[in-house]
Structures are given as C-alpha cells and as structure tokens.
Amino acid sequence: MKLAFYPGCTVQSEQYAYEISARRIFPKLGIQLIDIEGFSCCGYPLKNVSVPAWFYLTARNLALAEKFGLNIFPLCNGCNLSFCEVKHYLKKDPILKERVNSLLSMEGLTYTGNIKSVHILQVLRQIIGIEKIRAAVKMPLTRLKLAAHYGCHALRPSKLEMPDDPEDPKSIEELIEALGAVTEDYPERLDCCGQGLAMTTGKTALTISGLKLRAVQDHKFDGIVTICPFCTKMLDAKQNAIKASIAQKDLNMPVMYITQLLGLAMGMKVEELGLNLNSSPVSEALRKLEKL
Amino acid sequence: MSADNLNSSLRRIPGDHHPEYCHQCGKCSSGCPVASFFDFRPRRIVAMVQLGIIGELLESEDIWKCAQCLACKERCPRDVAPYDVIQALQNLAFKRNLVFPKDYSALINSILKQGVIQEPTRVRIRRHPPPEDKTKRAFEFGDRTSLGLPEAKKPDEIAKFAIALKKALKGDEK
Numbered sequence: 001m002k003l004a005f006y007p008g009c010t011v012q013s014e015q016y017a018y019e020i021s022a023r024r025i026f027p028k029l030g031i032q033l034i035d036i037e038g039f040s041c042c043g044y045p046l047k048n049v050s051v052p053a054w055f056y057l058t059a060r061n062l063a064l065a066e067k068f069g070l071n072i073f074p075l076c077n078g079c080n081l082s083f084c085e086v087k088h089y090l091k092k093d094p095i096l097k098e099r100v101n102s103l104l105s106m107e108g109l110t111y112t113g114n115i116k117s118v119h120i121l122q123v124l125r126q127i128i129g130i131e132k133i134r135a136a137v138k139m140p141l142t143r144l145k146l147a148a149h150y151g152c153h154a155l156r157p158s159k160l161e162m163p164d165d166p167e168d169p170k171s172i173e174e175l176i177e178a179l180g181a182v183t184e185d186y187p188e189r190l191d192c193c194g195q196g197l198a199m200t201t202g203k204t205a206l207t208i209s210g211l212k213l214r215a216v217q218d219h220k221f222d223g224i225v226t227i228c229p230f231c232t233k234m235l236d237a238k239q240n241a242i243k244a245s246i247a248q249k250d251l252n253m254p255v256m257y258i259t260q261l262l263g264l265a266m267g268m269k270v271e272e273l274g275l276n277l278n279s280s281p282v283s284e285a286l287r288k289l290e291k292l
Numbered sequence: 293m294s295a296d297n298l299n300s301s302l303r304r305i306p307g308d309h310h311p312e313y314c315h316q317c318g319k320c321s322s323g324c325p326v327a328s329f330f331d332f333r334p335r336r337i338v339a340m341v342q343l344g345i346i347g348e349l350l351e352s353e354d355i356w357k358c359a360q361c362l363a364c365k366e367r368c369p370r371d372v373a374p375y376d377v378i379q380a381l382q383n384l385a386f387k388r389n390l391v392f393p394k395d396y397s398a399l400i401n402s403i404l405k406q407g408v409i410q411e412p413t414r415v416r417i418r419r420h421p422p423p424e425d426k427t428k429r430a431f432e433f434g435d436r437t438s439l440g441l442p443e444a445k446k447p448d449e450i451a452k453f454a455i456a457l458k459k460a461l462k463g464d465e466k
Contacts, residue, residue, distance in 0.1 A: 007445070009408045009409040009410065010409070012408070012412065012436075012444040012445060013408065013409070013410045013411060013412045013413055013444065014410075014412070014413045014415065016415060016436065016439055016441060019441060020439060020440075020441065023441075035442060035445075036445070037445065037448060038445065038446075038447055038448045039445035039446075040403070040407035040408060040445070040446065040447050040453065041403050041407060041408050041409055045399055045403075045409055046396075046399070046400065046403070047379060048360075048379055048382045048383070048386075049382065049383060049386040049392060049396050049400075050383060050386065050387075050460065050461050050463070051305055051306050051307065051379070051380075051383055052460045052461070052463050053400075053457060053460040053461045055306070055460070056456060056457060056460035057403075057457070057460075060453075089306055089307075093306065096306060103456040103459055103460055104456070106452045106453075106455060106456045107447070107449060107452050107453060107456065152360075152361040152362055152363070153362070155366075156361070156362035156363065156365065156366040157362055157365050157366050158366060166366050191325065192325045192359055192361040192363075194325075194359060196358070196359040196360035196361065197326070197357070197359045199393050199395050199396075200353075200356045200357060200393050201330075201357065204326070204329050204330075205359075207329070208325060208329075208359070270420050271420060274439070275420075276417050276418040276419070276420045277415060277416075277417060277418070279416075283422075
C-alpha cells in the first residue's frame with residue numbers, strides 16, 4: 001500500500017531517528033512511503049493563537065496529498081490530530097471550507113476532504129497487522145521489559161477516529177509483545193509528557209516529564225516505547241535537563257521509538273535505525289539485547 | 293469591550309465549545325495534569341465564561357497554562373469541551389493583542405519565512421560501538437545529508453504561501 005509520508009516539522013528538523021527507522025522498516029512490511037514535495041507545517045503549533053491559520057495550514061497539506069490520491073501518514077501524534085480535527089471542522093461547516101479553499105487557490109490547491117490521515121498505530125495494527133509483524137521478527141527482544149507511552153494526542157478526542165481506546169489502549173502493548181519483549185500496566189501509563197507547556201512554562205513541562213520517567217524507572221522497566229516526536233523530545237532529548245531541573249541525578253531511562261524496536265526485532269543494525277541518535281542511555285537496553 | 297461583545301466573538305471562533313452546557317461537575321479539573329502545579333482549573337474558566345467574565349480571562353496568563361492534553365474534552369459528560377473553550381479564549385486574546393506568550397511571534401515568523409517551524413538542525417551522533425580509546429570523542433556531528441535522509445519538505449512557492457498564511461492570520465473573511 002502507498003501512503004503519503006508526512007514526517008512533520010519536529011521529525012524532519014531534529015528527531016531524525018524516527019524518520020530513519022520509519023523509512024527502514026515500513027517498506028519491508030509492505031508500506032510504500034511516498035515523499036511529497038511542498039509539505040509545510042501541519043498548523044498545530046498555531047491553533048492556540050489562530051484557528052484560521054491552523055485550518056489553512058492543515059488543509060494545505062491534506063490538499064497536497066489529495067492531489068496524489070493518497071491517504072496521509074504523519075509520524076507525529078500532533079500532526080495526526082490536526083489532520084483529523086480540521087477534517088472534522090471543515091466537514092461540519094461548508095463556509096469555513098470555502099474560506100480555506102479561497103486561500104489555497106493562491107497555490108492552485110483544492111481541499112475536498114476525500115483522503116484520511118492514518119496514525120502509526122493504525123498503520124501497524126490495521127493496515128499491516130500484528131500477524132505480519134510477528135512473522136517479520138527474526139531476533140525477538142526477549143530480555144526487555146518495556147513501558148508503553150502513547151501520548152495524549154494519539155487517543156483523544158475519541159470522537160474523531162483515534163487509533164485506540166482513550167482510557168484503556170492496548171496497541172503498543174500488543175506490539176511490544178509481538179516483538180518478543182514483555183510489558184505491563186503501570187499507573188502513570190497515560191500521563192501527559194508535559195510538552196504542551198514548553199512554551200509557557202518550561203520548568204513545569206520538565207517536571208511533568210520527569211515524574212513520568214521517575215515512575216517508569218521505579219517500576220523497573222528497561223525502556224519506554226514512544227510513537228510521538230514531541231513526547232520523545234521531552235522524555236529522551238531533554239532527559240538530562242530534567243535530571244538537573246528536578247534534581248533526580250539517577251534518572252537513567254532508555255527511550256526508543258516503536259519503529260526502532262521493530263527494526264531491531266527484524267534484525268536491523270543499530271545505525272540503520274538511528275539508535276545512535278537517541279540522547280537517553282539506550283546502550284543499557286542494547287547491551288541486554290547483546291547489540292553492544 | 294462589553295461582555296456581550298466578547299461572548300459573541302468567542303462563539304464565532306470555530307471549535308466544539310459549548311460552555312453553556314456545563315453543570316460544574318468538576319470532572320475536567322480533577323483530571324487536569326496542570327491543576328496540581330498551578331491554580332489552573334478548567335471548571336472555573338468555563339464558569340467564568342458562562343457568567344460573562346471573559347475580559348478578565350483574556351488579560352490573565354492563566355488561560356495559557358493549559359497542557360493541551362485534551363483529557364477535559366474527552367471526559368466531559370456534557371460535551372462542553374473545556375479545552376476548546378480555552379483555545380477560543382487564547383485565540384481571542386491573541387487577536388486583540390492582549391496577554392499571550394511572546395514566543396508565538398517568532399514561531400509565526402519562522403513559518404511565514406520557511407513554511408515549517410524550524411530548519412533542519414545539526415545533531416550529535418554517538419559512535420557505535422563507543423571508542424575504546426577514552427581520549428577519542430564519543431560523538432560526531434551530523435545532519436540530514438550525512439544521515440542519508442532526503443531534503444526536508446517545505447512549500448515550493450514560499451511567497452504565495454506566506455501571503456495566504458498572512459491572510460488567514462488576519463482572519464480575513466472573504
């Protein structure tokens with residue numbers, strides 16, 4: 001199946017590990033990632049200050065994917081939420097849709113709303129399917145106990161076709177088990193990463209992330225599995241800042257994208273999956289897998 | 293700014309917000325991840341909007357303390373969508389140039405200039421396996437090209453894109 005591949009600003013400008021590992025694994029699982037030139041910001045970062053600008057930016061990317069007749073596959077919970085929400089609002093209100101289209105006409109684009117956004121969990125579980133993933137596993141991750149971190153925007157609002165149950169999701173756990181690792185429920189599983197506060201109150205954002213990392217470490221997991229670049233930026237890239245900010249010097253938690261773990265289980269090498277880019281101590285987890 | 297005026301401006305901002313449905317059950321505030329750090333209560337914000345005390349909200353930093361987790365919107369038994377109420381308030385505060393985080397100006401400029409929030413950055417790449425000789429650096433620097441990634445996406449015709457986005461930001465209605 002072909003999908004319009006939408007890495008999103010954060011992935012394409014700094015979270016390279018996600019893009020590298022996604023580009024590696026999806027073609028091997030029967031998903032052809034089609035690069036579309038001209039994609040811009042999804043608009044999510046502006047929704048709080050200008051709903052019209054948000055609508056314009058989101059619809060613009062959907063319109064570009066429409067030109068190719070492909071469903072769009074964003075690598076970010078926030079981008080996916082943007083696509084789903086704006087589609088919902090423009091369907092509800094034809095006048096808004098008309099306004100957006102008048103702006104899009106400057107670049108010769110039209111938004112009709114005839115394609116969907118597919119979240120990575122939908123791609124993995126519904127399009128590819130757990131059976132196919134299980135069959136692709138060559139080196140099961142048997143020694144690892146992994147914690148699932150969904151991120152708020154993967155699950156809410158459930159009224160818009162979100163990929164899993166908003167209060168009791170299971171997909172990441174299913175995937176972890178399919179890869180041969182173990183997982184378990186933990187009370188902080190659905191807690192927010194705090195990233196949404198980064199612009200207004202950075203210190204609180206770090207504290208919220210720190211509480212999540214602390215909990216995962218106290219529950220003796222070997223690593224956290226993420227699917228969103230914003231959550232990963234907080235939990236992985238800012239882990240050192242969090243240590244200092246909340247005075248928790250012993251925080252030492254590997255954070256890895258689901259695509260990186262899939263690749264490892266499929267027998268790919270550390271560098272092929274961008275595992276040399278994570279800032280958190282992934283080497284601890286790799287050592288357990290005898291990859292180091 | 294009369295309260296009636298603000299109320300109708302607020303309603304005109306697209307979203308699923310229905311503050312009038314709220315019966316103050318408090319489920320939103322009890323599930324809010326920010327409420328344990330600040331005196332930030334979605335329930336109170338919705339109550340203030342119901343009572344028409346909107347001007348005060350627009351001039352306070354409180355409405356910007358939302359983590360955007362959407363738990364309140366998900367769990368509200370009355371479809372109030374407190375998050376959407378907060379987002380509409382934030383939009384109004386920005387539109388009227390009242391209180392909003394100053395970083396938004398830089399963010400908007402960046403999107404206008406290049407179509408994305410930031411240009412690709414240089415990152416640290418850990419040597420794998422780590423060098424045995426401890427005097428050698430354990431990191432090197434890399435970018436999209438050295439990592440074998442294709443060029444980052446951006447609008448082809450940035451000038452046209454920027455004109456359309458500026459119009460959208462002004463909220464030009466035809």
